[in-house]
Amino acid sequence: MASKKSSAPQSAERNSNQGAADLDAVNAAAAEAGGRDMGDFQPSDFDHAQAAAAPAQVPPEFEVTAVSMLSGALFTMRPSPDRAENAPQMTGTIQLDDAALRVPVAAFVKSARETGVLYCALTVGFKDGPRYYGRLFSASHKNHRSAPDYHGFIWLLPVTRKGQYTPQEWEDAPMLPIHGYRRRNASDNRARIQLLGAPVKVADHELPI
Numbered sequence: 001m002a003s004k005k006s007s008a009p010q011s012a013e014r015n016s017n018q019g020a021a022d023l024d025a026v027n028a029a030a031a032e033a034g035g036r037d038m039g040d041f042q043p044s045d046f047d048h049a050q051a052a053a054a055p056a057q058v059p060p061e062f063e064v065t066a067v068s069m070l071s072g073a074l075f076t077m078r079p080s081p082d083r084a085e086n087a088p089q090m091t092g093t094i095q096l097d098d099a100a101l102r103v104p105v106a107a108f109v110k111s112a113r114e115t116g117v118l119y120c121a122l123t124v125g126f127k128d129g130p131r132y133y134g135r136l137f138s139a140s141h142k143n144h145r146s147a148p149d150y151h152g153f154i155w156l157l158p159v160t161r162k163g164q165y166t167p168q169e170w171e172d173a174p175m176l177p178i179h180g181y182r183r184r185n186a187s188d189n190r191a192r193i194q195l196l197g198a199p200v201k202v203a204d205h206e207l208p209i
Helices: 008-018 023-040 045-049 167-172
Strands: 070-076 090-096 102-111 118-124 132-138 150-155 175-184 191-197
Touching: 070 102, 070 175, 090 191, 118 150, 132 175
Parallel strands: none
Antiparallel strands: 070 090, 070 191, 090 102, 102 118, 118 132, 132 150, 150 175, 175 191
């Protein structure tokens, strides 16, 4: 699925439509798309997905970093007469590293301005707490059967208020690559996107030499 530095998104949307052969290429294109659609994110957007997020008034603390190992899933929202018009199309949770905490994640289906290609705008975080944002694009080309069905990233900028970062800061922000697989629950036959994320680069301090 694809996103002021002013000219970045058009090229990224085209690249996501063509389907890059590897995760790095897709993420590079997606990164360029990043700053364009930040106006799509409102502080209230994710609130619709937070019914059971955290009973405490103070949201749990978590952090997504460049060396985070991420796993989780997104499920399509069940039809409901009470569902708000701007509610996310998919919701779920992720786990980071070995932490037991499950962090809510929501996906809002968007249409790329230039190409009309659909993509998911991701929001990660608890109600009234910091949020992380990202993108998830459908893979239009798979080199092998076990290749991911989706590619994307999460910006490593915790957001606590609208307009917190400049377009240039969004463009320069580091990202955690993520990918997704179409799966079906064995228990209830419900379709889901299985999310996986892992760091690509190895920091100097992680190895002795």
